[in-house]
């Protein structure tokens with residue numbers, strides 16, 4: 527791939543992280559020309575552009591070198607490293623950004639009398655995070671069936687395709703609406719700035735250093 531002289535940051539096209547991510551970049555002095563419905567946003571002052579994509583695609587785009595950095599949930603980044611990204615270039619969490627806080631949790635039907643994780647033995651658990659769930663189960667010596675679903679995980683118990691779920695919880699509203707109860711937290715998540723473990727050494731590396739310095743200033747002021 528031919529080297530780029532502009533920094534490219536991947537972020538969620540539309541979702542909970544989109545607005546706060548843009549706001550954070552604005553506070554770092556970055557502004558962008560294109561409208562939000564475009565895939566690509568051209569940076570106005572600085573040589574920094576945005577690629578607006580599905581959040582799940584962000585780690586892969588960084589690993590392939592299509593983007594230099596990404597703003598993505600820790601849950602998505604860690605899941606990628608445990609699954610699709612295995613054997614590929616290592617990705618790192620360069621900064622935690624303090625927004626988009628949520629938990630990756632196991633939830634069970636409200637009426638189930640749950641005391642500890644050993645009760646998941648032999649059950650089927652629906653999730654979009656088979657890597658993170660699989661690791662958590664293995665660490666506890668629990669042998670459970672993992673049913674991988676891309677979305678609408680919360681309806682699996684009602685459909686009878688799973689006995690429990692492992693999904694993101696923010697307000698808890700989705701769980702309540704589906705008569706589910708959060709019983710174990712696997713991961714505390716928030717938006718992070720992700721990038722390759724080994725940063726480029728060309729001008730893009732200098733731009734990343736500058737961005738990190740500005741980010742640290744903005745994050746410090748906010749805390």
Ligand code: PRP
Pocket residue numbers: 542677678680693694695696697698699700701
């Ligand atoms: C997540 C998660 C739950 C919901 C939980 O999905 O999968 O469905 O948020 O939030 P709550 O506790 O505030 O109800 P989200 O809508 O973010 O995106 P998705 O399309 O990737 O499921």
Ligand code: ZN
Pocket residue numbers: 581582
């Ligand atoms: Zn998603």
Ligand code: MG
Pocket residue numbers: 677678
């Ligand atoms: Mg959802």
